[in-house]
Amino acid sequence: MRAVPSDHVVPPPFAEFSRTAAKIGLVSFGGPAGQIALMHREMVDERGWVDEEQFLQALNLCNLLPGPEAQQLATWIGWKLHGWKGGLVAGGLFVLPGALVMLALSILYGFATGMEWFQAIFLGIKAAVLAIVAQALIRIASRALHTPFQIALAIAAFLALFLFAAPFPVVVLAALAIGAAAGARRPGWLAFKPTDQATPSGNRPWRATLVALVAWSAIWAAPLVTIRLALGPDHVLWQIGVFFSKLAVVTFGGAYAVLAYMAQEAVSGYGWLGAGEMADGLGLAETTPGPLILVTQFVGYMGAFRAPDPFSPVVAGVLGAVLTTWVTFAPCFMWIFALAPWMMRLQRAPAMKGALAGVTACVVGVIANLALWFALHVLFGRFRLADYGPVHLQVPDWASFDLAAGLIAVAAFTMIFVLKRGILFTLAVAAALGLVAGL
Incomplete structure (x- = not known):
């Protein structure tokens, strides 16, 4: 089930990839444009794990699909580099930090909403x-x-x-x-x-x-x-x-x-x-x-x-x-x-x-x-x-x-x-x- 990377892109060690995915998830503010730019800088420009053409083709695919395109792009990058396991880690870590923060804010809102x-x-x-x-x-x-x-x-x-x-x-x-x-x-x-x-x-x-x-x-x-x-x-x-x-x-x-x-x-x-x-x-x-x-x-x-x-x-x-x-x-x-x-x-x-x-x-x-x-x-x-x-x-x-x-x-x-x-x-x-x- 694992994807085969292009010949000139070597998949990184899984631990290193996971740390980078977690970093992206923690600082992915600014909406999809900012999030996609962040992924491009980390995955394409700085580390070269995905080449430019692959990145743009994947972004076009994600734009065809229902759902948040930035999260799906992160999932695709993980799938490309480490198969299903990589897709789960990259897509999950992109969502998890924000989901935890949003849950905490929702709990606070539920209790404090009546206060002036x-x-x-x-x-x-x-x-x-x-x-x-x-x-x-x-x-x-x-x-x-x-x-x-x-x-x-x-x-x-x-x-x-x-x-x-x-x-x-x-x-x-x-x-x-x-x-x-x-x-x-x-x-x-x-x-x-x-x-x-x-x-x-x-x-x-x-x-x-x-x-x-x-x-x-x-x-x-x-x-x-x-x-x-x-x-x-x-x-x-x-x-x-x-x-x-x-x-x-x-x-x-x-x-x-x-x-x-x-x-x-x-x-x-x-x-x-x-x-x-x-x-x-x-x-x-x-x-x-x-x-x-x-x-x-x-x-x-x-x-x-x-x-x-x-x-x-x-x-x-x-x-x-x-x-x-x-x-x-x-x-x-x-x-x-x-x-x-x-x-x-x-x-x-x-x-x-x-x-x-x-x-x-x-x-x-x-x-x-x-x-x-x-x-x-x-x-x-x-x-x-x-x-x-x-x-x-x-x-x-x-x-x-x-x-x-x-x-x-x-x-x-x-x-x-x-x-x-x-x-x-x-x-x-x-x-x-x-x-x-x-x-």
């Missing part, structure tokens, strides 16, 4: 999140939208979600299908070059793929089966496990792309937490190493913490957080171990590349919807529902506008877009401003 000083701090964090999401929207749009067709896909996705409340998985699947058709028949619509249309070639490692799919499907499902047998289908842990398992399949485009859908279901559908708490969770996730999708762990913790029977609140919350992390990242390992042997064929397939380009354009509209959703729920306290045929809108009550949140949001936008300060600095200043405003 704590609420004041998170007023500032929520306001800063508006600027952070806006920055992500601008960055992704500049990278993803190059043609009128891609811009139209982004606008269509935004309108479908914001005006017509279309289900997020349906929007993503539609973008995948449209992008695949355009990639195969109208590559110019996606700014593909003629050289991108090479015929896929190479061996077809069906056996390795089948083994990975069977093994990791069982690993993915094991805790869900246990919960179903022990606690039944009505328990919150079963609901959490099923929901985040579904979410893992449609998490294209990173955490920002699914936050609005996750928030809608977690807040309105299941009632696990409030809209403002969803923004709090994103603020916490921005302060931890590892992938931003760890915000799902916060949601799983709070959902189980507030419906703990037959456990204590903390035990239930920890179980919810661990279960959420399990069903979020087990599929990531499965995708890499099953599809990495097909990397060259996927890299050259026009339909697959088109599907990626289509969903990437769609993600811009999805994040625009998320930005507007967060802005409304952070800045306003009350809403009324307005129906205009198939259009469903939440109209804010202007009398409920939160002036303090608005001013802190302006300060956060200034820090990020004018002063060019980092996310951690912006969150810290916004939290301090929130505390001052609350006191």
Whole structure:
């Protein structure tokens, strides 16, 4: 099952590789761009364990898959150098430090959320999140939208979600299908070059793929089966496990792309937490190493913490957080171990590349919807529902506008877009401003 490295790259000793993977996991702040740059510096530039071409090809493969691309890239590097064992170590250590920090912060949040000083701090964090999401929207749009067709896909996705409340998985699947058709028949619509249309070639490692799919499907499902047998289908842990398992399949485009859908279901559908708490969770996730999708762990913790029977609140919350992390990242390992042997064929397939380009354009509209959703729920306290045929809108009550949140949001936008300060600095200043405003 072990991958064969290229002739001019010698796999490092496993212990040395593990130490480097742990180092990356501990300092992987800054979102996927910063995390991928860190891996490139450590694995390609400084140590030469993976060559430049392999690294870029693997990154393209990870962009095709649902889930956090940086974590999957770390898993691929481990698989390339030391097979399944290396993939487990590299992918696991990329997630574990951030997951532990996020769990500790979630426990603290669960106990302190009713305290005035704590609420004041998170007023500032929520306001800063508006600027952070806006920055992500601008960055992704500049990278993803190059043609009128891609811009139209982004606008269509935004309108479908914001005006017509279309289900997020349906929007993503539609973008995948449209992008695949355009990639195969109208590559110019996606700014593909003629050289991108090479015929896929190479061996077809069906056996390795089948083994990975069977093994990791069982690993993915094991805790869900246990919960179903022990606690039944009505328990919150079963609901959490099923929901985040579904979410893992449609998490294209990173955490920002699914936050609005996750928030809608977690807040309105299941009632696990409030809209403002969803923004709090994103603020916490921005302060931890590892992938931003760890915000799902916060949601799983709070959902189980507030419906703990037959456990204590903390035990239930920890179980919810661990279960959420399990069903979020087990599929990531499965995708890499099953599809990495097909990397060259996927890299050259026009339909697959088109599907990626289509969903990437769609993600811009999805994040625009998320930005507007967060802005409304952070800045306003009350809403009324307005129906205009198939259009469903939440109209804010202007009398409920939160002036303090608005001013802190302006300060956060200034820090990020004018002063060019980092996310951690912006969150810290916004939290301090929130505390001052609350006191």
